[in-house]
Amino acid sequence: MSHTLxxxxxDNHRVISLDSGEDLIAIDRVFLHERTGSVTLESIVESxxxxxxxxYVFVTMDHIVSxxxxxxxxxxxxxxxxxxxxxxxxxxxxxxxxxxxVLDADQGIVHVxxxxxxxxxPGLTLVCPDSHTCSQGALGALVWGIGSTDAEHAIVTGTMRxxxxxxxxxxxxxxxGAGVTAKDLALHIIAKYGAAGAKRCAxxxxxxxxxxxxxxxxxxxxxxxxxxxAFTAIIAPDGTTFEYLKGKRYAPDDALWxxxxxxxxTLQTDMGATFDYDYIIDAKEIKPTVTWGTSPAQAVAIDxxxxxxxxxxxxxYMNVNAGIKLSELKIGGAFIGSCTNSRISDLRAAAEILxxxxxxxxxxxxxxxxxxxxxxxxxxxxxDKIFKKAGFEWGASxxxxxxxxxxxxxxxxxxxxxxxxxxxxxxxGPSVRTHLASPAVVAAxxxxxxITAPNEVTS
Amino acid sequence: MKxxxxxxLSDGMFAGQRYLNDRIENxxxxxxxxxxxxxxxxxxxxxxxxxxxxxxxxxxxxEYGFRAVIAESFGEIFYNNCVRNGILCVQLDSTAIxxxxxxxxxxxxxxxxxxxxxxxxxxxxKMLVEGLDGIDLTLQNETEISAHFAxxxxxxxxxx
Numbered sequence: 001m002s003h004t005l006x007x008x009x010x011d012n013h014r015v016i017s018l019d020s021g022e023d024l025i026a027i028d029r030v031f032l033h034e035r036t037g038s039v040t041l042e043s044i045v046e047s048x049x050x051x052x053x054x055x056y057v058f059v060t061m062d063h064i065v066s067x068x069x070x071x072x073x074x075x076x077x078x079x080x081x082x083x084x085x086x087x088x089x090x091x092x093x094x095x096x097x098x099x100x101x102v103l104d105a106d107q108g109i110v111h112v113x114x115x116x117x118x119x120x121x122p123g124l125t126l127v128c129p130d131s132h133t134c135s136q137g138a139l140g141a142l143v144w145g146i147g148s149t150d151a152e153h154a155i156v157t158g159t160m161r162x163x164x165x166x167x168x169x170x171x172x173x174x175x176x177g178a179g180v181t182a183k184d185l186a187l188h189i190i191a192k193y194g195a196a197g198a199k200r201c202a203x204x205x206x207x208x209x210x211x212x213x214x215x216x217x218x219x220x221x222x223x224x225x226x227x228x229x230a231f232t233a234i235i236a237p238d239g240t241t242f243e244y245l246k247g248k249r250y251a252p253d254d255a256l257w258x259x260x261x262x263x264x265x266t267l268q269t270d271m272g273a274t275f276d277y278d279y280i281i282d283a284k285e286i287k288p289t290v291t292w293g294t295s296p297a298q299a300v301a302i303d304x305x306x307x308x309x310x311x312x313x314x315x316x317y318m319n320v321n322a323g324i325k326l327s328e329l330k331i332g333g334a335f336i337g338s339c340t341n342s343r344i345s346d347l348r349a350a351a352e353i354l355x356x357x358x359x360x361x362x363x364x365x366x367x368x369x370x371x372x373x374x375x376x377x378x379x380x381x382x383x384d385k386i387f388k389k390a391g392f393e394w395g396a397s398x399x400x401x402x403x404x405x406x407x408x409x410x411x412x413x414x415x416x417x418x419x420x421x422x423x424x425x426x427x428x429g430p431s432v433r434t435h436l437a438s439p440a441v442v443a444a445x446x447x448x449x450x451i452t453a454p455n456e457v458t459s
Numbered sequence: 460m461k462x463x464x465x466x467x468l469s470d471g472m473f474a475g476q477r478y479l480n481d482r483i484e485n486x487x488x489x490x491x492x493x494x495x496x497x498x499x500x501x502x503x504x505x506x507x508x509x510x511x512x513x514x515x516x517x518x519x520x521x522e523y524g525f526r527a528v529i530a531e532s533f534g535e536i537f538y539n540n541c542v543r544n545g546i547l548c549v550q551l552d553s554t555a556i557x558x559x560x561x562x563x564x565x566x567x568x569x570x571x572x573x574x575x576x577x578x579x580x581x582x583x584x585k586m587l588v589e590g591l592d593g594i595d596l597t598l599q600n601e602t603e604i605s606a607h608f609a610x611x612x613x614x615x616x617x618x619x
Binding site: 022049121147152156195229256260 | 462463464465475505506509512513514517532534535536539540543544580581582583585593594597598600603604607608611614615616617618
């Protein structure tokens, strides 16, 4: 019988099938962050229950932490946000789970540090009370986003009760052209299929175009699957995956490495396996893509015009008109960061454009590396100097300007070009207008002061 | 979302539309009109609760007094969070929703909104009808869970 990759991971982890139509799925790892994990951990403490395996539960501080370079361990980026930090720290200690605290060398955004530390691995199940948990499917792990109460259930019982989702495969034929990134591919897919287009499917990304991506690019691609209503995303592990994981802190050690690889090589979709939806996309069709509206699905190629069919409410909020080119739009803010695009390859791509150039007058520009490890690596390569010389603030890692939670942000009405994943009304602040794009597009736009394709700056 | 607690959130529910500045009620917003104030059933459109994993949205609605949401479709994580917290999410098409009046009766055991039937998974229905604590329910299968991990440890020792 032919099985998909997702079938195999599901079957490997099914404890039993329940009368309710759900399956009881064994959960190998739980990763929390202080924003939604604090209430989970406190609830466990209050209930008198214990984590089944505290050694397989991790918590980081990313959503609310200050991004100032000289932050103290309780400093939040929002008024009274420090309560999330201190509550998480206290409850983490009481429950005995792995705490990655604000000032720890390993600190960073959950979906950046989990791969970085080798916590996300092929064939593991991992859940996190965060929408963008799907990112980690890039490592060939079975992962998904859940709520705080479900996280408590996963930590105490070691399982989740879940109805198996339908499955979709999106194969990318050919490889992405020069200057076209995984972010553009992700935005292209959401625009093509719509904000509900994945229909709660587990989406496997496959094909030549996906196999050619680095792990960091795969993380970017999988990150945005939730934005078209996928249950999750997954990419079959391959040589690229094994090479990435070798030697990482939580990766299998030498003694078990060979055994792990033998198992991981079986984690592929069989020839002849069927999906509920099976699509092919031509990589050649994809160009640098930018959103114009208030949904990630409202995006066009950077050299295209906003469609006539554009939703009027979105047009009004974003203060744009149908028929105009994105490249006509002046920006007031630029942000490079978030679990979508804040890894070393993202910073290198932006730095290549910023080198020897400065941002246009009046642009508020910030770069927040996705983890302190990324930040250190960037500094070793001199990237921080390039960013600062260009006029970018250089932050300490965390979610930062991805979402507004009451602290410092762009002024109301500012048009911001951002390497993040959501452009909902008010996402980056009251009346702030968010355009999603790749780090290279953000960098190029910051320099010209208008939404700009990278090759316009470098040529 | 300024506190770690599951309570004290109902003031923030739909705040953007519910209030003018300084938390003064917006008289035009539907929930501030006397006939709808304190409603226990919410009607909506497509993809209600889209993209959010924040269970706080559900806790706020529950504290306000909502016991059910009827919509054309729901964000997945939001839907599950509702089930965990005893709020029923009913999926109906737009015509059926448009035909509902100001007073609506939902019969969960019979799966009906007034006379219109609705679908719900057995598992979700059981949790809502019986008001079960998910953890206690799952721990009834402790033997099977332990057996699974003991077996898996042999197959995938690097994961342990």
